[in-house]
Every structure is written in C-alpha cells, then in structure tokens.
Amino acid sequence: MVIAALHDLIDPAAARRIVLKIGSSLLVDGAGCPRAEWLESIAGEIADFRAAGREVVVVSSGAIALGAARLGLERGGRGSLADAQAAASVGQIALASLWSEKLAARGLTAAQLLLTLDDLEDRRRYLNASSTLARLLESGAVPVVNENDSVATQEIRFGDNDRLAARVAQAVRADAVLLLSDVDGLFDRNPREAGARLVPVVDGIDDAVRAMADGGSASGLGSGGMTSKLQAAEIAERAGIALAIVNGTHRAPIGRALEGGVGTVFLPRRRDGARKAWLGGRLRDRGALVVDVGCAAALAQGGSLLAAGITAVEGAFERGDLVAIRDPAGAAIARGLAEYGAAECHALKGLRSADHARVLGYAPRAAVVHRDHMVML
CATH class of the missing domain: 3.40.1160.10 (Acetylglutamate kinase-like)
Incomplete structure (x- = not known):
C-alpha cells in the first residue's frame, strides 16, 4: 500500500x-x-x-x-x-x-x-x-x-x-x-x-x-x-x-x-x-568538493566524479572519508566517499585522467568519488 x-x-x-x-x-x-x-x-x-x-x-x-x-x-x-x-x-x-x-x-x-x-x-x-x-x-x-x-x-x-x-x-x-x-x-x-x-x-x-x-x-x-x-x-x-x-x-x-x-x-x-x-543519511561531512556546471550535470545523469570537474577542495579529509559535493553556487548536490585525500584532490583538481599518473607518481584510481559510493541529494 x-x-x-x-x-x-x-x-x-x-x-x-x-x-x-x-x-x-x-x-x-x-x-x-x-x-x-x-x-x-x-x-x-x-x-x-x-x-x-x-x-x-x-x-x-x-x-x-x-x-x-x-x-x-x-x-x-x-x-x-x-x-x-x-x-x-x-x-x-x-x-x-x-x-x-x-x-x-x-x-x-x-x-x-x-x-x-x-x-x-x-x-x-x-x-x-x-x-x-x-x-x-x-x-x-x-x-x-x-x-x-x-x-x-x-x-x-x-x-x-x-x-x-x-x-x-x-x-x-x-x-x-x-x-x-x-x-x-x-x-x-x-x-x-x-x-x-x-x-x-x-x-x-x-x-x-x-x-x-x-x-x-x-x-x-x-x-x-x-x-x-x-x-x-x-x-x-x-x-x-x-x-x-x-x-x-x-x-x-x-x-x-x-x-x-x-x-x-x-x-x-x-x-x-x-x-x-546510509550514505545519504550521514550527518558529518569531513570536507567538500566543488564542481563545475558540466560536472554537476554529469553527476545528475549517474556519472562518477572525475578530477577534471573539480574547481575547489574544502576541508582536511582522507581517503574513505565522507565528503559533500557542491555545485558552483555552493549547494550540496551529492555526498560520497572520497577515493583520494584532500592533498591529492588539490593536486588533481581540473586535470584530465591522462595527467594523474604523472602528478601522483602512481597509477590513479578510476574516479575521485565513484558513483557506487555516492548518493545524489
């Protein structure tokens, strides 16, 4: 019913x-x-x-x-x-x-x-x-x-x-x-x-x-x-x-x-x-990732968060921590588990995946926040 x-x-x-x-x-x-x-x-x-x-x-x-x-x-x-x-x-x-x-x-x-x-x-x-x-x-x-x-x-x-x-x-x-x-x-x-x-x-x-x-x-x-x-x-x-x-x-x-x-x-x-x-109901974010308009649209269509769409990184979080994902106006549009810590996200923001290995010095992960570990708000 x-x-x-x-x-x-x-x-x-x-x-x-x-x-x-x-x-x-x-x-x-x-x-x-x-x-x-x-x-x-x-x-x-x-x-x-x-x-x-x-x-x-x-x-x-x-x-x-x-x-x-x-x-x-x-x-x-x-x-x-x-x-x-x-x-x-x-x-x-x-x-x-x-x-x-x-x-x-x-x-x-x-x-x-x-x-x-x-x-x-x-x-x-x-x-x-x-x-x-x-x-x-x-x-x-x-x-x-x-x-x-x-x-x-x-x-x-x-x-x-x-x-x-x-x-x-x-x-x-x-x-x-x-x-x-x-x-x-x-x-x-x-x-x-x-x-x-x-x-x-x-x-x-x-x-x-x-x-x-x-x-x-x-x-x-x-x-x-x-x-x-x-x-x-x-x-x-x-x-x-x-x-x-x-x-x-x-x-x-x-x-x-x-x-x-x-x-x-x-x-x-x-x-x-x-x-x-459980992810959507969690109350304490460790940080936030601000994304551009194109990235926000891609997330709404079910995509993962890639570094190329990130414009700013907030907070001091580690890999596996919960982060908020914000649009250019600052509104929270999603929440998920970060695949990288804040320092790595700062280094990767705005870069295409092809550049990640050179910046990190090791093989990169598939996404900054994978869609399987993310919930839209």
Whole structure:
C-alpha cells in the first residue's frame, strides 16, 4: 500500500514497522518529574500496535531532564556539556526503569540501546546496531533508543532525537517514523501567528518548506525544533520512509492523530539501496568538493566524479572519508566517499585522467568519488 496521507498509517499493511520518537517535554514535566499517566497511555498504544502484528522502536528523550531534577542542576541540565553528561548518567537509569515498568504492565519487554553519532556514521558499527535492533524486534522486545549523552561530546552528538529517529528508522528498515511534538504538525508559518495553517502533506522538502520551520524548542527541555524535524524528514524520505509530525500532548495521542488525520506526513520520495541510504543519511561531512556546471550535470545523469570537474577542495579529509559535493553556487548536490585525500584532490583538481599518473607518481584510481559510493541529494 502506498502512503499518501496521515490516515494511511493506521493500516498495518502500510506501516508494519514504526519508529516512535518521544521528546523530553512530553515525557517529563517542568519540575523534572515523569508524566506517568501519559506514559501509560503511550504504552497502551504500543501494546495495541503489537497486538495488530506491528513492530515498534521507541526513540525516547528525557534522560537529561530526569537526571537534572535529581541532581538539582539548573537549566534542566543543559547549562554545560559536563552538566548534560552528568544528568544523562543519572537519568538514563530512571528513563530505562520507566519504560521497563510501563511496558511490562502491558506484557511487553523493553530493551535499552544507547547510541552516539559515530555508532551510526561508521559503517561497521551501523550494521552492528542494525543487527541488534532486528534481533530484538524478532524476539518480541520493544527497543528503547536514546543518544548516549553521558559520553557524547559536541563533536559526536546528534544534538536532537529527531534525526536519531530517522537514522534508526533506516537501520531497522522501518516503514514510518512518528515524531510526537507539542504542536499538531508543520504550519505554513509560526503556529503562534494568526492565520497559521497546518500543512497536512509534504511531497518533497524544498526551500519553501524549510522557510516554514521554526528552529526553537518551545518547552526549553528539548534540543530540537521544527528545523530538526525537517532534517529528519529529509533523511527518511530518501530511504523510502514516511515521516509524520503529530501532537503528542494529548492522552493516547497516536490514535487521536491518525484517526483524525491531524498532523503532517512527509511522503517518501525514493528508496535508495541500504548502503546509499546510509550514505545519504550521514550527518558529518569531513570536507567538500566543488564542481563545475558540466560536472554537476554529469553527476545528475549517474556519472562518477572525475578530477577534471573539480574547481575547489574544502576541508582536511582522507581517503574513505565522507565528503559533500557542491555545485558552483555552493549547494550540496551529492555526498560520497572520497577515493583520494584532500592533498591529492588539490593536486588533481581540473586535470584530465591522462595527467594523474604523472602528478601522483602512481597509477590513479578510476574516479575521485565513484558513483557506487555516492548518493545524489
């Protein structure tokens, strides 16, 4: 079944495997206490999904907020990286206990998986995480995933669980992602403004859609806003995964949103192969290669990136690192794994293949970025 509207996600045939992302402000109140009744209602909805033969992976925020309350840290534990790490260390125990208790009351087994950005950026570790999640689902467990904030530094953090949810959805080959928010979905302007209208369906994110987003987190407890949700939707849509933003502030919010069709669904645009979906969803480029107009056109037709089309090299990357490929205007048009380091790319840029052996002093490779290791954006 093709997903064309939010209501379609009710059908198990359309979305058998779902990733459910829950933000801090939904799970924890302003005093840092868990919203137990609300969490019980979510556990009930997860149990209903499971009874219908569907599989659910939960991406849950809340550890920092819970831990900060217990440690008495200001600003919800987000005053500094050290505060966030300390709060997460305490809060992860409380968060895991909450999920275990509420799901067990519904006859379900919770499993905890803590991830950092590097766990999903490194191919081998990504496959390991994917395998673990698949085995947990096969065994009937409900994986509860969170960013491992107790060890993550600014350089290796997702920074929000919206994008983490999209990457987890890739790893488990989910059909849909549900992002529970404190608003009904994406509005055509700030929803606090008079006349703001809910956008029910987005068929491809472009500059006009991005202009609708508000980058702030209204509650002050979380780290994501609408901008991070659009970034998550872009990751999902390239992997053939539908992503929906719905209001999670109500009791049993999933049924309310899906049955009433209240929310925004971002339609999947294409289904890249597993490796290319992983490449397209990676978040940290090591550098960039700027190409001329002719090269950009050749890439769009499925060609590999050759040195002759490169006009500039940015960053300090090594062979095998992920690099962005930009057009003359600076827009990212592709992403791929470099066959040469930055120094070699500087030496080769603008040169035809016949000149490469003379410049390098050894037999050149077929391309700077081969099409098999590149994904168009």
